[in-house]
Amino acid sequence: MPHVVATPGRSPGINSKLDLQQIEREYQLRQATALMIQGVTLLDAQRIDIRGALQCGRDVLIDVNCVFEGQVTLEDDVQIGPHCVIKDAVIAKGTRLAAFTHIDDAKVGPGSKVGPFARLRPGTQLAAETHVGNFVEIKNATVGVGSKVNHLTYVGDASIGANVNIGAGVITCNYDGANKHKTIIEDNVFVGSDTQLVAPVTVGHGATIAAGSTITKDVPADSLTLCRAREQRSIQGWKRPQKVKK
Secondary structure, eight states, X not given: OOOOOSSTTOOOOOOSHHHHHHHHHHHHHHHHHHHHHHTOEESOTTSEEEEEEEEEOTTOEEOSSEEEEXXXXXXXXXXXXTTOEEEEEXXXXXXXXXXXXXEESOEEOTXXXXXXXXXXXXXXXXXXXXXXXXXXXXXXXXXXXXXXXXXEEEEEEEEEOTTOEEOTTOEEEOBOSSOBOOEXXXXXXXXXXXXXXXXXXXXXXXXXXXXXXXXXSOBOXXXXXOOOOSSOOOOTTOOOOOOOOO
């Protein structure tokens, strides 16, 4: 069967996995070349994979072994560290993504810092100047301006206000075994390390939660709250909640 090729003198000739790989690398190099002509800095044009549409602003830098899937926008002065995977995301102006960051269907506000080893799952929206650090996972949550979630934390189905500090090892306990529930953390809250927030729960404006607390009730604004169990107890005959039929 005859073929029409865009480049004279070249024919796909794909008869093996090796042929397919060679054509794929040529295609990727063409995309990398177009980005560099546009003004994007690629630290190694041979080590980038674009598996969708990648739009870049001015002064964008992309390190090695990054994968872009779906519709991805990198605004002006964005820097992407090595080994990042970004899918269907908008990364706003001046953001820095450190190595091994994974972003899927999320928006990152201007001037933010994410990673290394951070994961932003679908529905995540970070406002301006937010910090998301190493081994942090955020899913279906908003994080307000200037808030920090820097270490070993899971934030799921939550709303975090502005200027909030989330300590290391904090968990929003959003799943009761059957259904998901929301955690609301208002502005200027400080959550101490190794705290569990058992949703549904609201932490009021300006509140402080002491490290090691398990929070099961709403926390008043401008208060210090701590809850540390003194003894272990078991409840016999307890039954798990049932899924709500939709």
